[in-house]
Amino acid sequence: MLYNIFRYLNQLDFPGAGMFHYISFRTAMALILSLLLSTIIGRQIIDRLQKLQIGENVRNLGLEGQMQKKGTPTMGGLIIILAILIPTLLLARLSNVYIVLMLITTLWLGSIGFIDDYIKVFKKNKEGLSGKFKIAGQIGLGLIVGLTLYLSPQAVMRENVEIRKEGKITDVAYSPQVKSTQTTIPFMKNNNFDYRDLARFMPRYRTAATWIIFVLITIFIVTALSNGSNLTDGLDGLAAGSSAIIGVALGILAYVSNHLEYAAYLNIMYIPGSGELAVFAGSFIGATVGFLWYNAYPAQVFMGDTGSLTLGGIIAVFAIVIHKELMLPILCGIFLVENLSVMMQVSYFKYTKKKYGTGKRIFKMTPFHHHFQKPGNAGINAIFQRPIIPIPESKIVVRFWLVGIILAVLTIATLKMR
Numbered sequence: 001m002l003y004n005i006f007r008y009l010n011q012l013d014f015p016g017a018g019m020f021h022y023i024s025f026r027t028a029m030a031l032i033l034s035l036l037l038s039t040i041i042g043r044q045i046i047d048r049l050q051k052l053q054i055g056e057n058v059r060n061l062g063l064e065g066q067m068q069k070k071g072t073p074t075m076g077g078l079i080i081i082l083a084i085l086i087p088t089l090l091l092a093r094l095s096n097v098y099i100v101l102m103l104i105t106t107l108w109l110g111s112i113g114f115i116d117d118y119i120k121v122f123k124k125n126k127e128g129l130s131g132k133f134k135i136a137g138q139i140g141l142g143l144i145v146g147l148t149l150y151l152s153p154q155a156v157m158r159e160n161v162e163i164r165k166e167g168k169i170t171d172v173a174y175s176p177q178v179k180s181t182q183t184t185i186p187f188m189k190n191n192n193f194d195y196r197d198l199a200r201f202m203p204r205y206r207t208a209a210t211w212i213i214f215v216l217i218t219i220f221i222v223t224a225l226s227n228g229s230n231l232t233d234g235l236d237g238l239a240a241g242s243s244a245i246i247g248v249a250l251g252i253l254a255y256v257s258n259h260l261e262y263a264a265y266l267n268i269m270y271i272p273g274s275g276e277l278a279v280f281a282g283s284f285i286g287a288t289v290g291f292l293w294y295n296a297y298p299a300q301v302f303m304g305d306t307g308s309l310t311l312g313g314i315i316a317v318f319a320i321v322i323h324k325e326l327m328l329p330i331l332c333g334i335f336l337v338e339n340l341s342v343m344m345q346v347s348y349f350k351y352t353k354k355k356y357g358t359g360k361r362i363f364k365m366t367p368f369h370h371h372f373q374k375p376g377n378a379g380i381n382a383i384f385q386r387p388i389i390p391i392p393e394s395k396i397v398v399r400f401w402l403v404g405i406i407l408a409v410l411t412i413a414t415l416k417m418r
Contacts, residue, residue: 030087030282038083038290049073077307083287097154109313112137113305142219158270172264186414228335229312236299244288249408251281297394331411341368
């Protein structure tokens, strides 16, 4: 919106209007505006939630400080969503297909999460929205993203081609713009993987099969990450802080992917128009950091599924549209571990109960962050009992953030470690 206004003013030689031409300037403005919005409107939304008595129902799981959280307002993800949407609508180029996809993702998963929280809070149904409806919504979003990238003429890329001399890479050239299902592989020298390679069994219908595979993988990634973010949202500030760190890395990847010189230096594919996603990333980072103003320990508000499902979905779709989804296991290692810990715990418990008649656990409690809150002598039949003394919640969160920062730096570094 403002981009088009200032573009017109620039044609009239209005002083300073040309600044809006630069992605870096609009990204900085989006970050500042979203940060201000999340802190300013956050207080008003929290007060409103308290008046409506929208409080968190807490089960006593024997975790230190857990029952003190009872009654804390939830559905605070509304703060994050508004702080993302408003700066993006004002500062981004709304004709950009990638921006449109990110806006759809934010509203789509935000709506699913809101309905889930509404059922839990107002209908007093602890189960919330049925799992099959959540999955259906995530599948629907995956279809929208996959088909849009397949059909939109804007969604193109230029493949990086290595120029070698005497066995050494001397330069990187780029192919003409093509619609492609290639993606970047971390650590690998021949760093592009094409989903077409998975469709060799259907040579006659290879193109159609390739895009079907791509859509299915998109659905899987969106579902896995949105659920992983949801599981991570169990300690004050953990999901929001981890998402902000991931957002910084994704913003950098989007920016360099749209800069021909940087892309050539890093030997990655060039994606025209992807730089506009840096503006969205700025809004995302500002919104999550601003939310920490109220969500950091001790939390004054919880994001609920309204926020956690949205954050995970945004990260998934963002990585997919810039062809960096195979880097997510590193970048989103926190979410991955949280997901895996639950899957391992449930599987091992069922296996041991069937074999020995008594279920055993791997961790004292899952998701993984709760393992550190449980005392090691609590009488739980788990393989890993350490730490014996529970770690304070705030320290667990900061340590997870530090791991997230290391993973984000490693993700960027993999582009040159090849």
